[in-house]
Amino acid sequence: MERIVIDTDVLIIGGGTAGCFAARTLGAREDLRVTVVDKAAIERSGCLAAGVNAINAYITRGRTPEFYADYAMDDANGIARYDLLISMSERLNRCAEALEDEGLVFLKDAEGRYAERGTRNVKINGENIKPLLARAARRQPNVRVVERVNVTDLLVAGNRVYGACGFGVEDGAAYVLRARAVIVATGGAAGLYRPNNPGFSRHKMWYAPFNTGAGYAMGIRAGAEMTSFEMRFIALRCKDTIAPTGTIAQGAHAKQVNAAGEVYETAYGLRTSERVWGTVEENRAGRGPCYLRTRGIGAAAEEDLYRAYLNMAPAQTLKWVEAGAGPDARDVEIEGTEPYVVGGHTASGYWVDVHRATTVAGLFAAGDVAGGAPQKYVTGALAEGEIAAESAAAFLDAHPAGAVPAAVEDQAEAIVAGYAAHLGVTTSRAPVVTEQVEEAMQKVMDEYAGGISTGYRYNARQLERADEEIRSLAPLVDRLRARTPFELLAIYELRERLTVCRVLIAHMAARKETRWHAFAERTDYPEARPEFEAYVNSRLEDGDIRIVLRDLVGKGECLEHLDR
């Protein structure tokens, strides 16, 4: 395998929303060399590929950052970090303005102010948001962008990060990326559970199917502390296309109704998790299918929706046109998605301090990969990218370049040898292929760890079975063979997902209560319990997942990893 070595000061893993903005921020530090590495081309990589519908996290007129943080705390039923939410919320509006500076189109009212939608959103044309962010990153003279390199592992010695390793998805080369500080911004994890459309359209899911939990997995293996994986995210989406529903619900004020036309959302509660739960319960009670009541919204509103969806989820407009009946003629059927681990919507991810420092020295996290701060959305990911960039720069100022331990070089050797081993020729015909193991994993998660088929419900015995099965799949990965770098990518994505699944199951087993309906619905502990007013955190130690419950960080408190 060809070997390419890159030396940099700050390495940003993942040139998505948070990663591009971190690079833009570090443009102000001309003395630092910055490298952004992404598994794809950053023009359209990550969550923003098709575009987004609105700026979902914004402090609207007359409201305060505390209003937003309080909302997110309540939606998470108390299990979120107020210090992270406040430090994010204070930056939301400036991040929105930065997007406008970069060329994003905002709808304005008569006085030239952003047009608001509800109490936390502003209206935009989000179709080209990712190309604009990519351009902003590339514009910085001190930023180098390395694309189509899949990062698999961090280089860590003595609980300090020294870089990362990956391989070229197109060129097949091994990459050793040496850095003095690292920002991980690889997004969340999709594809853990059997999806809504398990056949031909298996990747027509809500969350980006190419965000496979790499950032979580590399942190877990490096011994970083993780939080709240058990707070899964399940989205309520348009049936089949899995397109967002917020545009219809908030934009067209459509209510959730069952097959009899009864509005049911108020009976279950209006938290994000409760909206999903209500839909599941209505279906279980035989009152499905469930819909967003759009019938009669009028031709003009229908036309607006066609356009809004083309700007972010074209499949939905195609579906309406294909059916010959749009939302004015027919209510829009809704369903819950398969569960994801996404720290931008719930609180799963790296356990970070208020500076977005992880528990590994020199390693920072931002966006969907960072835990503790739900309801981040685009602007929250930008805010965290900015904070992580500032913190990484401050870390470098405080820690001048020093010698790199020899163990780091050995680690890189072993990782690269691992790539080569998968690409080696097989002597016997292998009965197991990557796709099979992936399907097996998704089936296990679906049936034993609260997937779609069980109405997201699970108990301790089922989780034990899930754990046993997932552990038995992991050794198969070492034996998988790839003929091309693209097949090698599939093997590593599977490896990441299996790592995330193991930690997810351990977290789900540890929270012996139902804190959030649907997201963590336990049939053996159907109520919330006061002793679980705490964060469930974990760390991989000698191959075992150690769970610790940590006290809530309340209002006015602030977590700092003082050993940094």
Add this chain to the structure above:
Amino acid sequence: MSISIDRNRCTGCGACNRVCPGNLLALDAEGRAKSRSPRDCWGCTACLKACRFGAIAYFLGADMGGRGTTLSVASTETEHAWTFTRADGGTRTIVIDRRTANNY
């Protein structure tokens, strides 16, 4: 959900290959774009917008309601002209001015 590539229109320019967030597109032995894995398409339409030759169309798999209609797009700096072509040949075009925001 996936895309189909019209080999007669494809010039092999590689623009789609450079933009897919899943690295799914490659040029085949004859220098035409080809999906390495049609089932792994997210349906983001990045490749449609990147192709200046209108060679890529997008369709819904039958498992999610697809019944033969395709969607293509002609993009310029200022607009996206989306065209739906039904199985019976009927078409409908929606032009979006990229400088205007969503009303929703």
